[in-house]
Amino acid sequence: MALSYKARRRLALLVLVLGLPGYIVLAVTLVNLFERPSIWVEFGIYVGLGVLWAFPLKAIFKGIGQADPDTPPQDDHTE
Incomplete structure (x- = not known):
């Protein structure tokens, strides 16, 4: 079942506000x-873990910055 645009936006916000800090604490x-x-190995671990969280959640964040595709276009021309 595909999530609606509004549900994906809310889920993305929840992941960023609660999930990402939790993932940082876990890392x-x-x-x-x-x-x-060594500092370079530690840096590599943090960079790897920093990128790793995004791959499973790519579908949630894809297109979130765009306008809602379900709403009809509004004509804002005033005369």
């Missing part, structure tokens, strides 16, 4: 479980 916790690696 930092996972890195802290091990002995601190």
Whole structure:
């Protein structure tokens, strides 16, 4: 079942406000479980984890910045 544009916008906002900070805490916790690696390895881990969260959620964020495709176009010409 495809989500409506409005539902995708709300879900994207929920992911950004709650999910992303939670994912950041999880990534930092996972890195802290091990002995601190070199700065470049640590940087690579954070960059990899930073990109990894976006792939499963790509369908939710796709087209969110565009106008709602379900609304009819409005004619704003005033004379």
